[in-house]
Amino acid sequence: MRQALIRLLTILLAFVPLLQAGAAALQIDWIELVPADKRADFDPAPPPPVHDYLTGEGGGLAAQQPLDFSVNMELEGKEIRIPGFVVPLELDEEGNVTEFFLVPYFGACIHVPPPPPNQMVHVIMKKGIKLDSMYSAYWITGKLSARTRTTRLGAAAYTLAGSDYEEYKF
């Protein structure tokens, strides 16, 4: 009963950002996360599995990265709205997902190799998502950061400070 009420409220509230943030947030597609000059030969398939990441054998760690770390700098700091599947990383005490990877296809990181770094968004939500099922897709709204965070391997990833979410209707 409580759940039904909360769900009803969530549905009602889902329209609020649609009205106000809909105008401000830039709705984007996953391909737009790839820099414009690389989109022509972009392959959406997951990259080949990396066997030697752990041991570092076979050409060393850097050599096994055919991964695309390039980011679309035009999106830096923009308020965006993007649909995707949620891979939960951190839950709050009520079991809501506060930190997660947003990925373009379901099962990323579970059955199939992770997508390339520029096809994944590391989201930290202001308020946790009540995730009913991992099979559901969500629209996530928030401020995107495309800053290249240079690690030892030169990896880059998008992070998003999530402010709103809404279930994606297929």
Next chain:
Amino acid sequence: MKPLIGLAARSLWNRRGSAALTVFAIAISVTLLVGVETVRISARESFARTISGTDLIVGARSGPINLLLYSVFRVGDATANVSLQSYQLVSRHPDVAWTIPISLGDSHRGFRVMGTTDDYFRHYRYGNRQALAFISGGPFMGERDAVIGAEVARRLGYRIGDEITIAHGIGEVSFAEHGEHPFRIAGIVAPTGTPVDRTVHVSLDAIARIHEGWQGGAHSTGATTRHPHDRDDPEDAPAEEAAQPALSGITAFLVGMRSKDRLLQMQRALNEYRAEPLTAVIPGVALQQLWQIVGVADRALFIVATFVVLAGLIGMLTSILTSLRERRREMAILRSVGARPMHVFTLLLLEAGLLALAGVVLGILAAHATLAAATPALAGRYGLFMETGGPGIYDVLLAGAVVGAAVLAGLVPAWLAYRNSLADGLTIRT
């Protein structure tokens, strides 16, 4: 209105036998509903708060949920161990910030014993990234130190400095005690509401030490437990008297990455590791999967409980309806002293409301009392930690809903009584 409530209450008191039964039926149904709801919500919160800040849980090849259950919730057992080589490979990896080894399989008076390192107290997080704190003492320093959870300390009455022995195998009782290797309690962890409260922590070296000589499956240094087949020739067991026993493997380990960017690569690499079949899961994903399974059962429970409340209300309706006939005289008397048919109508609605209210209050109190009493057992047996903060807003809402439903149901007898009193007037035609 006010005199009517008094009238309704006194009328019910006059029929207190059947009224009490009705109240009792509603109370039982409400107890069930509140109980199911509390267990449901606390279970979810208890699950969610158990692990936080850990990027990967790694164990022998099995399912994600299984791995989560045995490594973090200490429910069930591992199918196999993880080799120390694999553990060291991960712990020394440049992208890994910290690792916590976990070695399970022994017990102390029904509480699980976990072998680990002091990294556990430094890096393990629960709830909202809360670190473990100590009520007294501190992490284990040496091989003979044990750190116990708050629940262990409370239930067994242990203090810092007490000596305990650890038994082989899990369960309340074991007939194979590692008696020759006693432990001294070095620290007590503050309550967390997680399985940590119910765990006895010792160092990995200690686990290795107490299993020294157990490789054959039973302790073999004493004459009574001598292995019949391979102990005749002392040449067969040369490793037993080794100075520093080495652990052959650990049950599982937790991993914290330097950066989340590399988390998925690490998970993939571990799951595809060729030298040893391993399973690496992201705790958040495994918790969510676990909840999807448990969620079906708990929704079903909720539906059943709702129907029981409905049955209770229908029982109340039946008892009021059957009483109407014998109460025609009562209504006639009321009419004779100036009650209008509308008053009779209200009286019956109030009667239904009062019955339900009494039932709900009794039911909620009974539910919370039962939960408070059952909490230690639930935590002990199932690792389920209830939040028994007493009745809350939810209970008030529930009470309102049930009383509202009862008043709605009361419309039926109220309408009948209203019609009867109009037709009967002061005389009862039989």
